[in-house]
Amino acid sequence: xxxxxxxxxxxxxxxxxxxxxxxxxxxxxxxxxxxxxxxxxxxxxxxxxxxxxxxxxxxxxxxxxxxxxxxxxxxxxxxxxxxxxxxxxxxxxxxxxxxxxxxxxxxxxxxxxxxxxxxxxxxxxxxxxxxxxxxxxxxxxxxxxxxxxxxxxxxxxxxxxxxxxxxxxxxxxxxxxxxxxxxxxxxxxxxxxxxxxxxxxxxxxxxxxxxxxxxxxxxxxxxxxxxxxxxxxxxxxxxxxxxxxxxxxxxxxxxxxxxxxxxxxxxxxxxxxxxxxxxxxxxxxxxxxxxxxxx
Numbered sequence: 458x459x460x461x462x463x464x465x466x467x468x469x470x471x472x473x474x475x476x477x478x479x480x481x482x483x484x485x486x487x488x489x490x491x492x493x494x495x496x497x498x499x500x501x502x503x504x505x506x507x508x509x510x511x512x513x514x515x516x517x518x519x520x521x522x523x524x525x526x527x528x529x530x531x532x533x534x535x536x537x538x539x540x541x542x543x544x545x546x547x548x549x550x551x552x553x554x555x556x557x558x559x560x561x562x563x564x565x566x567x568x569x570x571x572x573x574x575x576x577x578x579x580x581x582x583x584x585x586x587x588x589x590x591x592x593x594x595x596x597x598x599x600x601x602x603x604x605x606x607x608x609x610x611x612x613x614x615x616x617x618x619x620x621x622x623x624x625x626x627x628x629x630x631x632x633x634x635x636x637x638x639x640x641x642x643x644x645x646x647x648x649x650x651x652x653x654x655x656x657x658x659x660x661x662x663x664x665x666x667x668x669x670x671x672x673x674x675x676x677x678x679x680x681x682x683x684x685x686x687x688x689x690x691x692x693x694x695x696x697x698x699x700x701x702x703x704x705x706x707x708x709x710x711x712x713x714x715x716x717x718x719x720x721x722x723x724x725x726x727x728x729x730x731x732x733x734x735x736x737x738x739x740x741x742x743x744x745x746x747x748x749x750x751x752x
């Protein structure tokens with residue numbers, strides 16, 4: 458029938474426009490014309506019921522999106538196999554379909570959702586946040602690598618998701634540790650890190666800083682700093698530090714000599730790390746604001 462061609466899984470609401478009542482659906486299921494997926498939900502009888510049918514039914518009957526292990530399978534992450542459907546729903550939605558694991562969230566955000574194989578699913582960044590709550594860090598890193606390699610995710614997007622996740626959220630600390638490893642092995646370019654911090658400062662109500670600004674004195678170029686407010690009454694240079702940048706003696710010494718030259722010119726210098734950005738973003742913004750205010 459036309460309804461079967463239009464929907465892989467459907468309920469009474471989809472059947473009504475076709476003039477098919479709930480009783481008619483039940484009768485067709487009883488005679489083998491349809492397959493019952495869940496209470497009040499059906500699928501065409503021309504092919505066997507699959508795990509995909511079950512997951513689609515779970516999302517549609519709850520009004521949620523596939524999440525956690527189910528989402529990992531839909532995103533085709535290596536090492537995940539089809540198991541009990543898992544869905545994410547808004548916190549206030551009280552639904553418990555038989556055979557479905559339901560997760561509720563106070564941070565429901567359709568903008569963070571996607572679609573895979575016609576099924577509503579959490580987006581890659583949200584999925585990584587969920588997996589971080591129970592996966593070993595080595596495996597979590599492999600999942601991030603795969604999603605980036607397949608161009609479903611960028612480090613910048615994942616870093617923004619992490620910094621916007623409230624402290625204490627399950628998996629946040631583990632994800633932060635894995636992200637810091639990407640920074641240390643330079644998988645996150647410093648230019649991307651600079652952009653993330655610049656966006657954070659703007660979101661905090663400050664004017665946009667200049668990226669990769671050169672400061673000079675009478676001897677010539679002092680240093681190119683990651684971010685700067687060069688045109689304030691008291692100029693400010695912001696450096697973004699990574700352990701990997703100081704693994705050789707020459708770089709370590711050169712950075713400190715450059716900082717001394719900046720200070721002698723009356724240029725304030727603030728240094729921040731990846732952990733400042735991810736774990737104390739409000740403090741980072743507050744310190745920059747205080748430096749710019751001259752106090």
